[in-house]
Amino acid sequence: MERTLVLARHGQSDWNLKNLFTGWKDPDLTEQGTAEAIAAGKKLNDMGMKFDVAFTSDLQRAQKTCQHILDGVGQSDLTTYRDLALNERDYGDLSGLNKDDARKKWGEEQVHIWRRSYDVPPPGGESLKDTAARTLPYFITDILPQVMAGKSVLCAAHGNSLRSIVMVLDRLSREEILEVNLGTGVPIIYKFNADTTIASKEILG
Known part of the structure; x- marks a missing residue:
């Protein structure tokens, strides 16, 4: 039985291009x-990939x-579930700020801690730990069971x-x-064993 999960970070957004903290703000994709x-779709199509269901966030850059x-x-008409559980980390008071301006205001070290620590949130926002507390229950209850049922699942998020x-x-x-960075528009293909462990992982960079 094939149990396939494809994770894909959204393509470059307008605010990625402008070096702004985005979080739950909703800018569109750039041309790039x-x-x-x-x-990403072409690479997956060239592999013969077909999906049974798709999941995405409540934000247009992931949906598009x-x-x-x-x-x-x-598969333009495939059943697709949208949920804010898959939204990007909420950057709180940093949202909409230029990253260089934020460093000038709070200092390089403090901004680095907010961006890269596991459990220190920016003011009014979420840490990666907070984001996981929101994302993982949804993954476990809604996405993983579809994979384990032998389906091919696409999850496009942040x-x-x-x-x-x-x-x-x-x-x-x-x-x-903290050392892991996901490229924009780069699919990651996981194949699962029957006990939910990972049989293989492929990054289509």
Whole structure:
């Protein structure tokens, strides 16, 4: 039985391009981001990938990435679930700020701690630990059962919500996950064993 999960971070967004903290804000994809999502769909189509169900966040950059991928594999009308549990980490008071301006205001070291620590949230926002506490229950109750039922599942979301899932799937420590960066529009293909352990992982970079 094939048990396949494809994780895909959204393509470049307008605020990625402008070096802004995005979080739960809802900017669109750039032309490059759209091209990245279309390319992801083509790569998966070239592999003969077909999906049974798709999941995405409540934000348009992930939703549009999901749709471009589905268009690319010839499944434009596939059942797709949207949930804010898969939203990007909430950057709180940093949302909308230029990252360089934030460093000038709070200092390089403090901003680095907020961005890269596991459990220190920015003011009014979420840490990676907080994001995982929101994302993982949804993954366990809604996404993983579909995979374990022998389905091919697409999950198009965000850098931090997906990192919280990758942390569990790859059995990474709190320190190890901080070194993991997911490329925009780059699919990661997991194949699962019957006991939910990972049989294989492939990154379509």
